[in-house]
Amino acid sequence: MVGPRLYHYLDVPGQHTLEVYERNGGYQALKKALSMDRATLVDQVKAAAIRGRGGAGFPMGNKWGTIPPGSTTIYITCNADESEPGTCSNREVLERDPHQLIESMIICAYALEHVRTCYIYIRGEYRLGAERLNQAIQDARAQGYLGDNIMGTGFNLDIWVFRGAGAYICGEETALIESIEGKRGQPRLRPPYFPTVMGITNKPTVVNNVETIINIIPVVLYGADGYKAYGTEKSPGTKLYCMSGHIKKPGVYEAPFTVTLRQLIWDFAGGMLNDRKFKTLIPGGASFQWFTEEQLDTVMGFDEVRAAGSNLGSTGIMVMDETTCVVDAALNLVHFFAHESCGKCTPCREGTRWLEQIIWRIEHGQGRAGEVDQLLDITDNMDGKCFCLLGESAIVPVRSSISLFREEWDHHVTHKNCMVQRDYRMSSTAQPH
Amino acid sequence: MPLSEAALAECHELIARYPTAKCALLQILWVAQREYGSINQDVMREVAELLRIRPVEVADVVSFYFMYRKQPMGTYTISVCDTLSCALLGAFNLIDYLEGKLGIKCGQTTPDGRISLEAAECLGACSDAPVLTVDFYHQLKVTPEKIDELLARMERGEEIGQEMRPPEWWETPTGWPTTPMPDGQNPNPQPNQPTQVPK
Numbered sequence: 001m002v003g004p005r006l007y008h009y010l011d012v013p014g015q016h017t018l019e020v021y022e023r024n025g026g027y028q029a030l031k032k033a034l035s036m037d038r039a040t041l042v043d044q045v046k047a048a049a050i051r052g053r054g055g056a057g058f059p060m061g062n063k064w065g066t067i068p069p070g071s072t073t074i075y076i077t078c079n080a081d082e083s084e085p086g087t088c089s090n091r092e093v094l095e096r097d098p099h100q101l102i103e104s105m106i107i108c109a110y111a112l113e114h115v116r117t118c119y120i121y122i123r124g125e126y127r128l129g130a131e132r133l134n135q136a137i138q139d140a141r142a143q144g145y146l147g148d149n150i151m152g153t154g155f156n157l158d159i160w161v162f163r164g165a166g167a168y169i170c171g172e173e174t175a176l177i178e179s180i181e182g183k184r185g186q187p188r189l190r191p192p193y194f195p196t197v198m199g200i201t202n203k204p205t206v207v208n209n210v211e212t213i214i215n216i217i218p219v220v221l222y223g224a225d226g227y228k229a230y231g232t233e234k235s236p237g238t239k240l241y242c243m244s245g246h247i248k249k250p251g252v253y254e255a256p257f258t259v260t261l262r263q264l265i266w267d268f269a270g271g272m273l274n275d276r277k278f279k280t281l282i283p284g285g286a287s288f289q290w291f292t293e294e295q296l297d298t299v300m301g302f303d304e305v306r307a308a309g310s311n312l313g314s315t316g317i318m319v320m321d322e323t324t325c326v327v328d329a330a331l332n333l334v335h336f337f338a339h340e341s342c343g344k345c346t347p348c349r350e351g352t353r354w355l356e357q358i359i360w361r362i363e364h365g366q367g368r369a370g371e372v373d374q375l376l377d378i379t380d381n382m383d384g385k386c387f388c389l390l391g392e393s394a395i396v397p398v399r400s401s402i403s404l405f406r407e408e409w410d411h412h413v414t415h416k417n418c419m420v421q422r423d424y425r426m427s428s429t430a431q432p433h
Numbered sequence: 434m435p436l437s438e439a440a441l442a443e444c445h446e447l448i449a450r451y452p453t454a455k456c457a458l459l460q461i462l463w464v465a466q467r468e469y470g471s472i473n474q475d476v477m478r479e480v481a482e483l484l485r486i487r488p489v490e491v492a493d494v495v496s497f498y499f500m501y502r503k504q505p506m507g508t509y510t511i512s513v514c515d516t517l518s519c520a521l522l523g524a525f526n527l528i529d530y531l532e533g534k535l536g537i538k539c540g541q542t543t544p545d546g547r548i549s550l551e552a553a554e555c556l557g558a559c560s561d562a563p564v565l566t567v568d569f570y571h572q573l574k575v576t577p578e579k580i581d582e583l584l585a586r587m588e589r590g591e592e593i594g595q596e597m598r599p600p601e602w603w604e605t606p607t608g609w610p611t612t613p614m615p616d617g618q619n620p621n622p623q624p625n626q627p628t629q630v631p632k
C-alpha cells in the first residue's frame with residue numbers, strides 16, 4: 001500500500017492538534033523509525049533520493065553524507081523562511097499540520113545520532129505558523145515524543161522555533177545560520193562555510209526545507225521502493241506545486257513529479273482565469289526563467305525543467321495571461337530583489353537598484369533609446385559576480401522577459417506606452433531612488 | 434523601565450536554548466518588542482546588557498530586519514502584499530483603496546494612532562492572492578468589500594485572527610494520487626487529456 005501523502009490530511013479539522021494527528025496515523029513513522037537500526041534508516045533515505053525542495057534539488061541523503069565523520073555535535077535546521085515569491089506550500093504545513101514536521105525532524109535527528117538540538121527557522125510573517133508550531137512542540141514533549149529519553153530509547157532531542165524578522169535573504173542557508181547566530185542575515189563564503197561542515201557556531205548543520213524534511217515520513221512508512229512508486233527515476237515522490245496568478249483555482253496541489261505544466265494549469269487549477277489566452281509563466285518562483293506556451297508540456301521534475309531551460313526551484317508557479325505587461329511584471333520582481341538585497345556585495349546592491357530605476361522609467365513612458373540594451377548590459381555585469389544567488393536571481397526576470405517579449409519592451413521605449421490592455425498596474429507609481 | 438520579571442524569565446529560558454547567548458538575540462528582540470511596542474536605543478542597550486554583548490551588535494541586527502520596529506506602530510498594522518502573484522490580481526488597487534480610506538500613505542500611521550499601513554513583499558499565501566495581513570495574520574482573496582469589513586471590525590476594537598482557507602478552494606481533481614493506493618494500482622495515472630490551450 002502506497003500513500004497517504006504529504007497533503008492528505010491537511011484539510012481535516014483539528015489536524016494541527018496532537019489528538020487528531022495521532023488519530024490519522026501520526027507518530028507511527030516515528031515509532032517504526034525508532035525500532036529501526038540507524039544505518040538501515042540512513043540507507044533507506046539515501047536510496048529514496050529525496051530531492052531538496054528548497055531550490056537546489058540536492059538529495060537529502062547525499063547532504064547527510066557530507067557531514068564530516070566523527071562529528072559529535074550536529075544541528076538540524078528546518079528552513080521555513082519561505083519567501084520566494086510564488087511559493088506558499090510550507091505555510092500550509094506549518095499552520096495545518098505542524099506535527100508532521102516535528103515528527104519528521106525527530107526521525108532525521110535520530111538517524112543522524114549526534115543531534116541534540118534542532119531549530120525551525122520560520123519567517124517572522126508566519127505568526128500563526130509559529131504559534132501552532134510552539135503549541136505542537138509543547139504537546140509532543142508532554143506526550144514523550146520530545147525531550148529526554150524519547151519513548152524509552154535513551155535518545156534526547158529538543159526542537160525550538162526560531163522566528164525570523166522579515167528578510168528574504170535569510171532563506172539562503174548560510175545567511176540563515178548567521179541569523180541564528182544573532183547577526184545580520186548576510187551569506188557566508190563557501191568554502192569554508194559549507195553548512196554541513198561549518199554551520200551554527202562552526203558545528204555541522206543540516207539545513208533542509210520543510211517540504212524536504214516531511215518526505216521522510218513516507219520513506220519510513222513504505223520504504224524507499226514504496227516512496228519511489230511516485231514520480232520519476234531522478235525525481236521520486238510527490239511535490240507540492242504552488243499555483244498562483246491568472247488561473248481559475250489557484251492553490252497548492254500535490255502531484256507526482258510526472259505531472260506536466262499543462263495538466264497543472266488545466267486539470268488542477270481549472271484553466272485560465274476568465275478563459276483568457278495564456279501568455280507566460282514562471283515555473284519555479286521569481287528567481288527562475290520564464291516559460292511560454294511552447295514549454296507547457298514540460299514534465300515538472302527537477303531535471304526535465306532544467307533541460308527545458310529553467311529550474312524547478314521551489315515550484316512557485318506564477319501564471320500570467322494576455323493582459324499582463326511583461327515590463328511591469330519584471331519591474332515588480334526586480335523591485336522585490338532590490339528591496340531584499342542584503343547589501344553585502346556591490347553588484348547586487350547597486351545592480352538591482354539600477355535595474356529597478358531604468359525599468360521604472362521604461363514602464364512610466366520615460367524610457368530612452370538604447371535603455372533595453374543597457375539593461376542587458378547591466379545583467380551581464382552582475383551575472384556570476386554576485387556573492388550569492390540573490391543577485392544572480394534578480395537578473396533573471398529582466399533577461400527572460402526581454403528575450404521572450406523584446407517587442408513589448410521596444411514598444412514601451414519608442415511609443416511611451418504599453419501595447420497590452422491590462423486590468424491592474426503592478427508596480428508603484430513612486431519613482432525608486 | 435526594565436523588562437518585567439516574567440519577560441526576563443522568558444528571556445533566560447530562550448538563551449538556554451542556544452549554544453551562545455548571542456544566538457538568542459533575535460528571539461529576545463521579539464520579546465522586547467512585544468513588551469515595549471518598538472525598539473529604541475534604550476531597549477537596545479538593555480538587550481545588550483542582558484546578553485552581555487555590545488549595544489552596537491544589537492543595533493546592527495535591529496537595523497537589518499524590518500520587522501523590528503524603530504517607531505511605535507498603530508494598534509493594528511495592515512501589510513499588503515505587492516509582489517507579483519498578488520499584483521497580478523489587483524494588489525495595487527487594494528493599496529490605493531486603503532490609502533484613500535485611511536487618508537495615509539504606505540509606511541504611515543493614522544493620526545489617531547490606530548492603524549499603520551505598509552506594503553509588504555510576498556507574504557507566502559500567493560495561491561490565495563491578493564493577500565494582506567493584519568498584525569501578520571493572513572487575510573485571503575482580499576477585495577475592497579472585505580477591507581471595509583476589516584476596517585469596521587477594527588473600529589469596534591475586535592481582535593482579528595488568521596483567515597483559514599476552506600478545503601473546497603483547492604480540491605485535487607479525481608484520478609490523481611493523494612489518497613492511499615491499493616497494491617498493484619498504478620500510482621502514476623494518466624488523467625484525462627486536459628483541455629487544449631485556447632488559441
Ligand SMILES: Cc1cc2nc3c(=O)[nH]c(=O)nc-3n(C[C@H](O)[C@H](O)[C@H](O)COP(=O)(O)O)c2cc1C
Nearest residue numbers: 052053054079081082083171172173208209212389
Ligand atoms: C536568495 C536565496 C533564498 C532562499 N530562500 C529559501 C527559502 O525561503 N526556503 C528554502 O527552503 N530554501 C531557500 N533557499 C535555498 C537554501 O539556500 C537551501 O538550498 C535550502 O534550504 C536547502 O534545503 P533543501 O536541500 O531541502 O532544498 C534560498 C536560497 C537563496 C540563494
Ligand code: FES
Nearest residue numbers: 514519556558559
Ligand atoms: S505574492 Fe502575495 S503572497 Fe506571495
